[in-house]
Amino acid sequence: MTQKDEGTTIADLNPNNKIIPTFCHGCGAAKPKCGILCHVVAGKFVRVEGNPEAFNNWGAGCTSLCAKGNTGPQFLYAPKRLQYPMKRAGDKGEGRFTRISWDEALETIAYKLKENKRKYGAESFGVLSPEIWPVLDTFGRRFLNVYGSPNYLHSALCATPRMAACKATIGFRSIAPDDWSKTKLIVNWGGNCENSGINLGQPNDILNALETGSKMIDIRPMLDPLGAKADVWLPVRPGTDGALALAILNIIINENLYDADFVEKWCYGFDKLAAYVQRNTPEWAENKTGIPADKIRLAARMMGTIKPSFIKIGNGVGDQTNDGTAVVSAICLISAITGNLDVPGGLLGGLPQVGAPLIKTNQIAKLNEKAPTDLVDKLVAPETPKWYQKMGFMPHGPTSAYYKALMSILSGKPYPLRVLNASCSNPLSATRNPRRVAEALKKLDFMFVADIYHASHVDYADIVLPACTSYEHSDQICIKNVKEGTWLGIYNKIIEPLGESRSDWQIYLDLAVKMGYGEDFWNGNMDACLREQLAPSGISLEELRNSPKGIFIKRTQPAPAPQYQRYTQLFKDLPHGKVQCYNEFLGGKDSCDGVSKLNYLPVYQGPPEGIAETPELLKEYPLVLSDVHAHRYSHHSFMQDVPYLREQQPYPWLKINPAAAKKYGIADGDWVRVESPHGWSKFKAEYFAGISPEVLMTKRGWWQGCDELGLPGYNEFDGGSEVNNLYNANEKLFDKFHSQMAKQTLVKISKIEEAQP
Ligand SMILES: Nc1nc2c(c(=O)[nH]1)N[C@H]1C(S)=C(S)[C@@H](COP(=O)(O)OP(=O)(O)OC[C@H]3O[C@@H](n4cnc5c(=O)[nH]c(N)nc54)[C@H](O)[C@@H]3O)O[C@H]1N2
Numbered sequence: 001m002t003q004k005d006e007g008t009t010i011a012d013l014n015p016n017n018k019i020i021p022t023f024c025h026g027c028g029a030a031k032p033k034c035g036i037l038c039h040v041v042a043g044k045f046v047r048v049e050g051n052p053e054a055f056n057n058w059g060a061g062c063t064s065l066c067a068k069g070n071t072g073p074q075f076l077y078a079p080k081r082l083q084y085p086m087k088r089a090g091d092k093g094e095g096r097f098t099r100i101s102w103d104e105a106l107e108t109i110a111y112k113l114k115e116n117k118r119k120y121g122a123e124s125f126g127v128l129s130p131e132i133w134p135v136l137d138t139f140g141r142r143f144l145n146v147y148g149s150p151n152y153l154h155s156a157l158c159a160t161p162r163m164a165a166c167k168a169t170i171g172f173r174s175i176a177p178d179d180w181s182k183t184k185l186i187v188n189w190g191g192n193c194e195n196s197g198i199n200l201g202q203p204n205d206i207l208n209a210l211e212t213g214s215k216m217i218d219i220r221p222m223l224d225p226l227g228a229k230a231d232v233w234l235p236v237r238p239g240t241d242g243a244l245a246l247a248i249l250n251i252i253i254n255e256n257l258y259d260a261d262f263v264e265k266w267c268y269g270f271d272k273l274a275a276y277v278q279r280n281t282p283e284w285a286e287n288k289t290g291i292p293a294d295k296i297r298l299a300a301r302m303m304g305t306i307k308p309s310f311i312k313i314g315n316g317v318g319d320q321t322n323d324g325t326a327v328v329s330a331i332c333l334i335s336a337i338t339g340n341l342d343v344p345g346g347l348l349g350g351l352p353q354v355g356a357p358l359i360k361t362n363q364i365a366k367l368n369e370k371a372p373t374d375l376v377d378k379l380v381a382p383e384t385p386k387w388y389q390k391m392g393f394m395p396h397g398p399t400s401a402y403y404k405a406l407m408s409i410l411s412g413k414p415y416p417l418r419v420l421n422a423s424c425s426n427p428l429s430a431t432r433n434p435r436r437v438a439e440a441l442k443k444l445d446f447m448f449v450a451d452i453y454h455a456s457h458v459d460y461a462d463i464v465l466p467a468c469t470s471y472e473h474s475d476q477i478c479i480k481n482v483k484e485g486t487w488l489g490i491y492n493k494i495i496e497p498l499g500e501s502r503s504d505w506q507i508y509l510d511l512a513v514k515m516g517y518g519e520d521f522w523n524g525n526m527d528a529c530l531r532e533q534l535a536p537s538g539i540s541l542e543e544l545r546n547s548p549k550g551i552f553i554k555r556t557q558p559a560p561a562p563q564y565q566r567y568t569q570l571f572k573d574l575p576h577g578k579v580q581c582y583n584e585f586l587g588g589k590d591s592c593d594g595v596s597k598l599n600y601l602p603v604y605q606g607p608p609e610g611i612a613e614t615p616e617l618l619k620e621y622p623l624v625l626s627d628v629h630a631h632r633y634s635h636h637s638f639m640q641d642v643p644y645l646r647e648q649q650p651y652p653w654l655k656i657n658p659a660a661a662k663k664y665g666i667a668d669g670d671w672v673r674v675e676s677p678h679g680w681s682k683f684k685a686e687y688f689a690g691i692s693p694e695v696l697m698t699k700r701g702w703w704q705g706c707d708e709l710g711l712p713g714y715n716e717f718d719g720g721s722e723v724n725n726l727y728n729a730n731e732k733l734f735d736k737f738h739s740q741m742a743k744q745t746l747v748k749i750s751k752i753e754e755a756q757p
């Protein structure tokens with residue numbers, strides 16, 4: 001459908017061939033997807049390229065895609081795709097199923113849901129959604145609301161903990177600078193855009209800024225590509241960023257490098273913060289972080305003197321430490337007291353709104369008006385304190401914490417979840433302590449799953465539904481505000497769904513109709529729902545689907561000039577209308593467990609097991625272990641069956657400094673047993689000089705095999721290759737504000753002599 005100026009396209013060769021615009025399946029909901037053009041020859045998806053019209057890619061005009069994007073056809077036609085509904089035939093976890101019809105599958109689920117509500121109350125049903133997956137955040141939430149349960153189970157590990165800590169400290173979660181060329185210092189603190197959004201433009205924006213004279217500090221345990229370009233790399237010990245941030249505050253305050261005017265006018269409790277951080281000297285932080293005190297001073301002086309600066313806070317800090325809220329608060333305070341909030345090139349408080357919203361996506365979630373009051377009280381395991389949820393500050397409505405909610409099944413406290421929708425998420429790999437999670441899944445009354453694969457958790461389901469990929473439906477609208485205006489796009493169907501698979505959207509509609517909720521769910525008609533969403537835009541569904549370029553740019557009015565220093569508005573929800581150096585927004589209020597109280601100051605806690613935190617463990621467990629989330633050759637724990645991708649990372653890898661490896665008699669490529677106080681898993685050692693000799697890093701999620709390459713999947717329990725099997729999952733240690741769980745521990749390693757598959 002798309003005509004190119006130069007050369008002959010496949011569509012010119014044969015009128016039956018097509019080039020169809022749509023969006024990529026990779027990189028998850030946490031990042032806007034890349035616009036793509038799919039080449040279809042004789043009804044088969046054969047090739048893919050970036051859509052040069054799409055503003056979410058690298059930039060208009062770009063046709064490149066990342067490795068995952070390029071393997072779209074292999075991903076879509078994966079031999080292990082689920083294609084038919086099934087019911088369990090063996091014991092839970094055994095993996096024996098028989099094929100059934102869609103009617104039987106949906107009727108069984110509807111019957112169980114109704115029975116459950118009648119016997120135990122609606123709140124005993126929960127929906128897993130570790131990240132904000134579009135169908136779950138909308139239809140998943142709507143279904144819960146209509147059913148009457150508040151239990152939307154969010155991971156406490158993905159994005160919202162960082163957002164909430166920013167909100168509680170500086171009143172807003174910043175967006176990237178509107179003009180990177182104005183930024184004079186970029187601090188990448190635990191972000192990984194080289195992997196998590198390699199095609200989305202940020203790596204290029206950063207490289208361009210460096211070329212035009214910006215300085216850069218990279219704070220990550222491994223030397224990644226952007227770290228190699230940075231002026232200063234701080235290889236922080238995983239989970240100790242809080243100590244680093246406090247020491248930086250100490251130097252900026254003691255050396256008078258802060259913006260006295262801004263502090264005077266817009267910061268509350270600065271003197272208390274200044275007094276508190278006296279204990280957090282660079283030498284104190286060196287002991288915790290492993291970074292020499294002089295290097296901490298150097299970085300602090302850069303942050304105190306080079307303006308404007310932008311600190312990017314990634315998923316590596318704040319989301320997955322037990323003291324995540326304090327860490328993010330301390331980092332926000334660095335930006336605040338140096339006068340870098342809402343200034344050109346600094347932490348921007350948002351783009352000005354251009355006209356009214358174009359589509360009604362929020363309405364499809366049908367967020368219950370009453371949610372902040374009565375539903376919050378029924379949450380099985382509030383992810384954040386109830387008072388915070390009742391204020392309506394959760395961006396996606398009330399949530400329970402994923403892991404704690406699963407544990408209610410075993411403890412019965414405050415009541416057990418009994419029915420679970422475990423779609424679009426693998427609880428054996430997404431959260432901690434897979435052994436306990438498996439016990440919980442076994443104890444459920446009923447679990448249903450819609451997945452594109454027979455993932456490892458599917459073995460515990462009573463009913464399994466085959467979901468199709470995003471290349472096989474046209475049920476989702478994409479929208480994004482960019483400087484040029486607002487663009488609107490829709491997923492297009494590249495081929496008909498494989499086997500009997502259906503889109504996640506349609507699955508929800510079909511189930512809703514079986515439940516008797518047709519009126520609330522467009523009577524099962526997805527197009528009707530899409531039309532309702534599109535109504536304010538004035539663009540019809542047909543126009544959008546048939547748009548030759550797949551993208552509409554809608555300019556409601558010329559983009560207004562950026563606005564800055566909107567402090568009265570940005571700090572409006574904070575006590576005294578000011579940045580919380582001494583945090584009265586949180587301090588003294590109930591924590592999420594309802595037992596303890598929250599702190600006023602960003603207190604350092606550190607990892608549950610660490611070199612400085614638990615020295616008594618070092619004799620037995622001398623090394624620090626953590627992991628990286630986004631990887632360019634996989635998406636979370638899946639896409640590892642895709643041959644082109646698996647070739648690039650065939651085995652569960654463990655990055656180890658060669659000096660450390662040699663000390664323990666481990667050669668490059670050896671299988672190693674990695675044992676923490678909580679369990680053991682096996683990985684293949686990969687020598688990597690860009691990591692401290694005391695730290696090991698891996699990636700979670702290896703259940704998926706790749707038959708074409710003869711490579712197996714590995715289980716999540718002792719002896720398998722799941723890193724989440726090794727971490728401390730003591731709920732009492734989780735972050736008291738947002739339930740974050742640590743992904744750091746201490747381990748010992750030894751070579752495995754026997755050959756491994
Ligand atoms: N290719 C790909 N892209 C993805 C995803 C994917 O699975 N694959 N997932 C999507 C999702 S759900 C998310 S949440 C985003 C995440 O997007 P990002 O936040 O950009 O990605 P992460 O890999 O989580 O980044 C964490 C970085 O912090 C480092 N790190 C780990 N521990 C620590 C620590 O203790 N301190 C510090 N300072 N750094 C640490 C890691 O080495 C890594 O480089 O990516 C999204 N995009």
Ligand SMILES: Nc1nc2c(c(=O)[nH]1)N[C@H]1C(S)=C(S)[C@@H](COP(=O)(O)OP(=O)(O)OC[C@H]3O[C@@H](n4cnc5c(=O)[nH]c(N)nc54)[C@H](O)[C@@H]3O)O[C@H]1N2
Nearest residue numbers: 130131158424425426430450451452455467629636637638
């Ligand atoms: N140790 C450790 N744990 C982590 C993280 C970490 O960095 N370290 N990161 C955390 C973060 S940020 C996140 S977001 C979570 C992610 O956690 P999850 O989202 O649960 O990730 P997966 O385990 O990959 O599970 C995704 C499931 O969805 C299925 N799937 C893929 N596409 C579709 C689709 O279109 N429809 C349906 N129905 N199913 C589909 C896949 O086959 C797979 O079974 O993990 C968290 N857990």
Ligand SMILES: [Mo]
Nearest residue numbers: 030131158159
């Ligand atoms: Mo995530």
